[in-house]
Amino acid sequence: MTRWLYRLCVGWLCMMAISTQAATLLDKPLAQQLVASNPAQRLAAIEALGQAATPHALLVLRALSQGTVFVRPDGEVLLSGDEITNVLSGAVVAALPDDAKRVALNNRLRGALQTEMAYASLFDNSKTVKLQAAQQLQSVANPARLSILQRALSASNDSDLIAAIELAIASASLQLPDDQVRLVAIEKLGQSGLGQFKVALTALLQPSVDGSYAEPQVVREAAIVALEKIERQQKLQTWLGNIFFGLSLGSVLLLAALGLAVIFGLMGVINMAHGELLMIGAYSTYLVQTAVSEWWPAGFDYYVLIALPVAFVITASVGMLLEKTVIRWLYGRPLETLLATWGVSLILMQAVRSVFGAQNVAVVNPSWMSGGWRVMGDLVISYNRIYIFFFSLFVVALIWVILNRTRIGLFVRAITQNRRMAGCVGVPTGQVDMLAFGLGAGIAGLGGVALSQLGNVGPDLGRTYIVDSFMVVVLGGVGQLAGTVIAALGLGTLNKLIEPMSGAVIAKISILVFIILFIQKRPQGIFAPKGRSAE
Amino acid sequence: MMTATTSRFAWARQCSPMLYRPGAWMAILLVAAGFAVLPMLNLWLPADHAWYVSQHTISLIGKFICFALAALALDLVWGYAGILSLGHGLFFALGGYAHGMYLMRAAKDSPQALPDFMVFLSWDQLPWFWSFTQYPLYAWLLVILVPGLLAFVFGYFAFKSRITGVYFSIITQALTFAAMLLFFRNETGFGGNNGFTDFKWILGFDITAPETRAGLYWVSLLTLLAALVLGRYITTSKLGRVLMGVRDAESRLRFLGYEPAGFKLFVWTLSAILCGVLDVNYLGRSTTTILADFDEA
Numbered sequence: 001m002t003r004w005l006y007r008l009c010v011g012w013l014c015m016m017a018i019s020t021q022a023a024t025l026l027d028k029p030l031a032q033q034l035v036a037s038n039p040a041q042r043l044a045a046i047e048a049l050g051q052a053a054t055p056h057a058l059l060v061l062r063a064l065s066q067g068t069v070f071v072r073p074d075g076e077v078l079l080s081g082d083e084i085t086n087v088l089s090g091a092v093v094a095a096l097p098d099d100a101k102r103v104a105l106n107n108r109l110r111g112a113l114q115t116e117m118a119y120a121s122l123f124d125n126s127k128t129v130k131l132q133a134a135q136q137l138q139s140v141a142n143p144a145r146l147s148i149l150q151r152a153l154s155a156s157n158d159s160d161l162i163a164a165i166e167l168a169i170a171s172a173s174l175q176l177p178d179d180q181v182r183l184v185a186i187e188k189l190g191q192s193g194l195g196q197f198k199v200a201l202t203a204l205l206q207p208s209v210d211g212s213y214a215e216p217q218v219v220r221e222a223a224i225v226a227l228e229k230i231e232r233q234q235k236l237q238t239w240l241g242n243i244f245f246g247l248s249l250g251s252v253l254l255l256a257a258l259g260l261a262v263i264f265g266l267m268g269v270i271n272m273a274h275g276e277l278l279m280i281g282a283y284s285t286y287l288v289q290t291a292v293s294e295w296w297p298a299g300f301d302y303y304v305l306i307a308l309p310v311a312f313v314i315t316a317s318v319g320m321l322l323e324k325t326v327i328r329w330l331y332g333r334p335l336e337t338l339l340a341t342w343g344v345s346l347i348l349m350q351a352v353r354s355v356f357g358a359q360n361v362a363v364v365n366p367s368w369m370s371g372g373w374r375v376m377g378d379l380v381i382s383y384n385r386i387y388i389f390f391f392s393l394f395v396v397a398l399i400w401v402i403l404n405r406t407r408i409g410l411f412v413r414a415i416t417q418n419r420r421m422a423g424c425v426g427v428p429t430g431q432v433d434m435l436a437f438g439l440g441a442g443i444a445g446l447g448g449v450a451l452s453q454l455g456n457v458g459p460d461l462g463r464t465y466i467v468d469s470f471m472v473v474v475l476g477g478v479g480q481l482a483g484t485v486i487a488a489l490g491l492g493t494l495n496k497l498i499e500p501m502s503g504a505v506i507a508k509i510s511i512l513v514f515i516i517l518f519i520q521k522r523p524q525g526i527f528a529p530k531g532r533s534a535e
Numbered sequence: 536m537m538t539a540t541t542s543r544f545a546w547a548r549q550c551s552p553m554l555y556r557p558g559a560w561m562a563i564l565l566v567a568a569g570f571a572v573l574p575m576l577n578l579w580l581p582a583d584h585a586w587y588v589s590q591h592t593i594s595l596i597g598k599f600i601c602f603a604l605a606a607l608a609l610d611l612v613w614g615y616a617g618i619l620s621l622g623h624g625l626f627f628a629l630g631g632y633a634h635g636m637y638l639m640r641a642a643k644d645s646p647q648a649l650p651d652f653m654v655f656l657s658w659d660q661l662p663w664f665w666s667f668t669q670y671p672l673y674a675w676l677l678v679i680l681v682p683g684l685l686a687f688v689f690g691y692f693a694f695k696s697r698i699t700g701v702y703f704s705i706i707t708q709a710l711t712f713a714a715m716l717l718f719f720r721n722e723t724g725f726g727g728n729n730g731f732t733d734f735k736w737i738l739g740f741d742i743t744a745p746e747t748r749a750g751l752y753w754v755s756l757l758t759l760l761a762a763l764v765l766g767r768y769i770t771t772s773k774l775g776r777v778l779m780g781v782r783d784a785e786s787r788l789r790f791l792g793y794e795p796a797g798f799k800l801f802v803w804t805l806s807a808i809l810c811g812v813l814d815v816n817y818l819g820r821s822t823t824t825i826l827a828d829f830d831e832a
Contacts, residue, residue, distance in 0.1 A: 270701050334701045335619040467712045470705045505716045512713040516706055520696040 026060060026077070026087050034060075035071040035103055043112055050116025053148050058120035060087065065113050070100035077103075115140050122152035127161065134164035139196055141171040167192055174200055183222050190226025193233030195378055201227050237379045242496045244375075248385040250492025251392035252454065254485060255447035256465040257472035258395055261484040263440035264473050266403075266416050267433065269327055270338040273345035274469060275462025276352075277315045277441050281448020282457045283352060284311035286361045301366040304449065311445035318348075319441020323434050331433075345462065353459045360458035369453060388450045395446055396485055402439065403481070412436045471515050491515075554767045567760055570596065574749035590745060593752060600755045601813045607762050608809035615770055616802050617782030619700075622707030623810050625714050626682035630811025632718070633681050635731040636665055637674030638742075642735040650731070656721055671738060678811050686807030687800065694796040694803070699785065755813075762809055769802070778802055 026034070033045035046064070049057040063069045063079045069087075070078040077087040078100055084093040105113065118140070121133035130152075137149070146169060153165045166188065173185035186204075189197040204215050204223040213220060256278055263271050271277075288307040293300055322344060330337040365384055372382040403409035411432045414422040423429045451461065472491060476483030491511060498507040555563065573596060576588040605627060612618045639650045649658065667673045689710065693703060718725050725731070740747040769775050780788040781795045788795055 270704075335613075335617075335704065338619065338701065338704060467705075467709050471709060474702060474705060505720055508716055509713040512709045516692075516709065519698060519702065519706065520692055 026056070028088055031077045031087055032075060034064075035069075035075075035077055039106060039109060043109060046109065046112050046116050050119040051145070051148070053120045053123055053151075055120075055123065058117065058124065061113060061117045061120055064103065064105065065110070065117060067102055067105075069103040070096060071103055072097060072100050115142075119145060119148050122148065122165070123155065127158060130156070131161055131164055134161060134168050137168040138164070138171050138194075140168075141174065141200065143172050143175045146172055146176075167194075171197060171200060174204070179216060179219060182219055186219065186222045186226045190222075190229040193230055193237070193376065193378075195230065195234055198227060198230055201230070233376075234378070237376060238500070240375065241379050242500065243493060244379075244381055245385075246493030246496035247489060248381075248389055248492070249496055250489035251385075251389040252451065253465075253468055253472050253492050254392045254488035255388070255395060255450050256444075257469040257476075257484055257488055258392075258399060259440040259442075259444035259447060260469045260473050261440075261476070261481060262399065262443065263437060264470075265480065265484070266412055267436055267440075268334070269331075269437070270334050270341065271322075271327070271440075272338055272342040272466065273322065273348060273462075274444055275464075275466035276345045276348040277319060277444035277462070278448040278451060278465055279352065279457075279459065279462040280318055280348070281311040281315050281445035282363070282452035282461055283356065283361070283448075284314045284445065285449045285452040286356075286363050286457055289363060301368060304366055304369070304453065307449050308446060311449045312442040313445075315445030315448065316438040316442030319444075320434050320438040322441070323437040327437070328430070328433070345466075349459050349462070356459070358459060360456045363452040363457050365453055384453050388454065391446075391450055395443060396481065399439075399443065400481060408432065408435055471512070474519065475515055554764065554771060563760075563763070567756060570600070570756055571753060574745075574752050578745055578749055590748070593745075593748060597748070597752045597755055600752070600759050604755070604759050604762055604813040605810055607759070607766055608806040608813075611766055611769070611809070612803055612806045615775060615782060616778045616799055617700075617785075618799060618803060619704045620707045620803075620806075621704050622711040623807070625707075625711040626686060626807040626810040627813065628714070628718070629682045629685065630678045630813070632725055632731070633668075633674055633677035633811070635734075636668040636677075637671050638734040638737060639731050640665075640669040641671075641737065652721075679808055682811030683804050683808045686804045690800045690803040694799045697796075758812065769805075774798065774801075 030045055030048060033041050033048075036042055036045070046061070049061055060069070060079065063081065068080045070080060072078065078093060078096065079085045079087050080096060084096055085091070086093055114136070118133040118136040121129050122137075124130055124133070134152075149165055149169045149172065153162065153169065156162055156165060170185040170188035173181050174189075176182060176185075186201065189201060201223045205213075205220055207213050215223070256275075259277065260271065260274050263269050263274065285304070285307040288310050289300075289303050292303040292306065299306075322341075326340050326344060327337060330340060369384040369387055370382075372380040373386065374380050401409075403412060411422070411427045412435075414427055415429055415432055415436075419429060448461075451457075451465070455461075468491075472484060472488045475491065476485070476487030494514075495507050495511055498510060501507075502510070553560075573588050574593055576586050577590060577593050580587045605623065609620065609623055612620055643650070647661075649661065653661070668677070689707075693706065698706065717723055734742050736742060737747065737751075740750070770778070777788070777793060777795075777798050780793070781799060785795055
């Protein structure tokens with residue numbers, strides 16, 4: 001008997017659950033308020049939905065913001081998503097009736113809608129949505145809604161999320177009458193180190209018109225302490241950020257200069273077309289991207305990995321062709337080589353312009369490279385910069401292994417030291433020259449792949465890097481791999497540290513002037529070769 | 536190889552007072568005269584005449600003459616002293632800006648009126664380096680002094696510390712690049728990306744009139760001839776032979792007791808000045824020059 005009753009109960013509960021799912025998304029008065037002609041009423045309805053913060057409310061709010069809520073003259077409210085639902089009855093409608101009118105929004109409503117959606121999103125299933133909502137609410141600071149935030153706080157178990165909601169609560173608590181609560185909130189905001197709270201904290205310090213302060217002494221002192229804390233944090237963030245971005249710029253310079261370090265440093269050939277080899281690498285990435293999205297859309301995320309060998313092969317063949325046809329005939333005449341390769345660079349640039357057009361082409365980051373890592377407070381480093389930094393180190397290691405641990409590397413070093421002697425003992429100098437040049441060019445191609453993930457890909461890409469790359473190689477010392485690495489990272493960091501003081505252009509100019517002066521002192525670079533080879 | 540060099544020197548010693556052999560002088564003057572006639576054909580013949588030369592051809596050849604001057608300046612440093620400069624575009628541009636300042640001032644009704652680009656930036660007075668540029672003689676002095684001074688300072692440090700060959704080339708390129716970044720900023724006060732445009736008057740003559748154009752053309756031609764003679768004088772002199780020594784074997788020259796830095800500095804500065812001067816003739820048209828000749832150099 002009891003068992004039977006129990007079963008009945010369970011069955012009834014199940015039915016209840018099912019029926020609520022199909023049943024009303026909104027109750028009738030609220031729905032009518034939501035579509036009322038008076039904007040103030042609609043605003044109130046939207047706020048009520050945010051206050052309720054139920055999944056249904058979120059559904060309706062999202063539909064409102066997307067403009068998929070319709071009203072019929074008889075007062076029925078329809079919501080068109082994957083299927084068209086009657087908001088009041090929960091019934092699914094086959095098609096949108098002709099007399100259904102879209103519920104319009106004005107700017108004020110839209111603003112409110114964003115905020116209320118954020119409140120409702122605190123109870124979404126996805127963590128990223130919740131986190132975003134909490135961050136958005138940090139700047140809203142409405143003390144009337146503290147209860148929702150508290151509810152969300154008790155419902156969440158993720159540390160990031162808890163921290164974000166706690167900050168939102170603190171910023172809302174600033175307007176509460178209780179001094180003690182405000183003091184706690186102020187301290188919390190001060191610890192966050194986020195610049196966005198500075199306005200609210202400064203507002204606490206403002207005297208009113210008659211010169212008296214609205215806040216008691218204790219609160220004001222706490223606010224000053226919190227402000228100082230934030231400013232200290234921000235200063236630290238700027239410094240760290242500058243160093244991070246400097247290293248990132250350095251790694252870009254390094255990638256651009258490494259190929260040159262092999263060609264110019266080891267072979268003594270001035271290749272002014274080096275920038276164009278970078279550009280060809282970037283365009284190869286673009287081609288691979290297009291091909292992959294055409295024939296293998298599922299593998300789009302991996303196109304960068306495919307592009308690496310492709311770009312290496314393409315640029316290496318262009319480089320070897322260049323060596324075979326032009327540079328080979330100009331060995332020992334550096335100035336002529338310089339001019340001839342400059343001509344080649346113009347030809348390559350114009351060729352790319354004719355094939356792909358003068359406009360930049362679009363290269364998209366794969367999903368695992370987009371987004372960023374929040375280091376602390378406001379400081380976010382994008383993933384592509386991090387990847388590229390490590391990629392550049394990887395390329396350095398690769399070159400080092402090739403030069404120091406392989407037979408061809410041995411040959412290259414032998415030829416660098418004494419070309420004729422190496423030839424006498426049977427090193428095929430001509431062939432090794434070509435291969436070494438191909439290696440340098442291929443590395444430029446790898447650099448081009450990396451550059452395409454950071455900036456614009458256009459025919460002028462190489463132009464912007466060639467001067468910098470030469471600077472890096474000259475500063476690091478010719479034929480010195482370690483020097484190149486240190487020069488690139490050093491120049492990048494220096495540049496980013498000067499930039500905030502004087503602006504980007506002046507920073508660049510002062511770097512160039514610095515290098516010119518440095519070369520006066522040490523014409524052979526940081527790591528000058530010792531011994532008789534130094535003239 | 537050896538004999539060719541010695542015989543060239545021997546011949547140079549023979550005719551250095553004359554600079555060229557009489558036949559060569561004749562040829563040079565004939566060619567120059569041929570070019571000098573062209574604007575007359577443009578001015579005085581009707582447009583449908585068989586010998587008529589269009590305005591466009593005149594300005595094109597005028598441009599070529601300017602480029603010939605630039606080439607001459609480069610040849611002086613590169614061909615004779617073995618210094619490859621990728622930065623001559625900068626000297627060219629500096630001369631151009633100096634002369635352009637005068638032209639911009641002259642284009643306005645009153646010398647104190649601001650050029651258009653400054654009005655757009657809502658500046659209310661001219662920057663200090665624009666002062667006195669309404670006087671053409673002062674502006675032309677700047678044309679000589681500014682590139683000359685920069686070349687002297689830069690060359691002094693570069694040659695003193697014995698930066699040679701490729702390193703020198705790269706540094707000059709970096710210098711040009713830095714200057715280009717600087718001049719492309721609006722705040723620098725030289726019209727940013729757009730440069731100087733809309734010249735109207737030069738010394739009170741309408742700059743677009745065919746007669747003025749012809750005048751500028753002749754001035755260019757004369758400058759080129761003068762520069763040619765000057766260059767020839769230098770290269771056939773003893774100084775020129777030292778320069779060729781610098782080019783062929785700088786260390787040996789030093790061992791013989793010469794200090795190459797001074798010689799190089801002289802020819803380098805001279806070449807920069809030549810490059811700057813050519814702008815006086817080149818800037819008949821509305822141009823930003825700096826990029827154009829970055830390629831040309």
